[in-house]
Amino acid sequence: MTPTSPLVIDIAGTTLTKADKQRLKHPLVGGLILFARNWDNRAQLTQLCADIKKVRRDVLICVDHEGGRVQRFKTDGFTHVPPMRALGELWLRDPLQATNAATACGYVLGAELRACGVDLSFTPVLDLDWGGSGVIGDRAFAQDPRLVTLLAKSVMHGLLQSGMANCGKHFPGHGFVKADSHTEIPVDKRSLKAILKDDAAPYQWLSTTLTSVMPAHVIYPKVDSRPAGFSATWLGDILRGRLAYTGAVFSDDLSMAGARVVDGRSVSYTQAAVVALNAGCDMVLLCNQSVNGGAAVDELINGLSEALLKGQWAPDERSEERRLALLPTMPAPVWDELMVSAPYMHALDQLP
DSSP: OOSOOOEEEOOSSSSOOHHHHHHHHSTTEEEEEEOGGGOSOHHHHHHHHHHHHHHOTTOEEEEOEEETTEESOOSTTOOOOOOHHHHHHHHHHOHHHHHHHHHHHHHHHHHHHHHTTOOEEOOOBOOOOOSOOTTTGGGSOOSOHHHHHHHHHHHHHHHHHHTOOOOEEEETOSSSOOSOTTTSOOBOOOOHHHHHHTTTHHHHHTTTTOSEEEEOSOBOTTTOSSBGGGOHIIIIIIIIIISOOOSEEEEEETTSGGGSEETTEEOOHHHHHHHHHHHTOSEEEOOSOSGGGOHHHHHHHHHHHHHHHTTSSOOOHHHHHHHHHTSOOSOOOOHHHHHTOHHHHHHHHHOO
């Protein structure tokens, strides 16, 4: 087995197919991200996660489950966690209650996912709400980076109580630009000084708390011509160097339009993955490509294997250590027991 398993892939349905199992067994695959299409009900999700772990005990099962409009599982007992903006609004009325509510949100969100076998949610959003980004919008706590930092730290405290790691996104900040990197490449023309003062400030203030980070598919031309997730300047010099961050780095989804343009030209999934890994990402995500047979997933697995043999990227044992550190160390709660536990019921009462 290679010393690192950097690929995070997905599956098409609500159960594992033979092809899914073969992909999960590949040594380069280290994670699986779930979507709403992988959900029928709680029992099905719990069984799916158990089946994934039977194939590979160390596979990191992930989901984008932030609350608000980004919440993949919404029925069969899952709590509708409010958007993070609700916590920022509560702060204006009662700051200390807002931090308590934020911890409750993190705990409820994390505990419910853990009870079904999910290991990690890509949350919280650390982007600042500058008012112009439709793709971020109410996913952000507020515009003030100090407020964002304190509320995010409280959410992460709740996640920690539930036994779940965290993921701050989208470094160094996606909230200033209006364009949606799912469909185009946003460009933020501010200076490095301005970005570090505002949008990137939470990453420095949370450097001892963040367990993983996801960079933005945004170009900041006054710093680097490449998007942050493909930039050794952003990930190595700034994030790990200047901001002293030591946790894991995920690429954002390589299937997004903003992820497949490097140095002004379109590249393949494999080329994008190689650039991201060489820039400093520990793991790379390819989402929504398992449908219709998953040819793109197989192409990436084979392409990255070939690139490894050709020496186009080198495995990093530290990356594997960071990936494994994101796996829960606490046993998952039993759903029915969780529902009647005092900490969970109290946390529900604290949600805004």
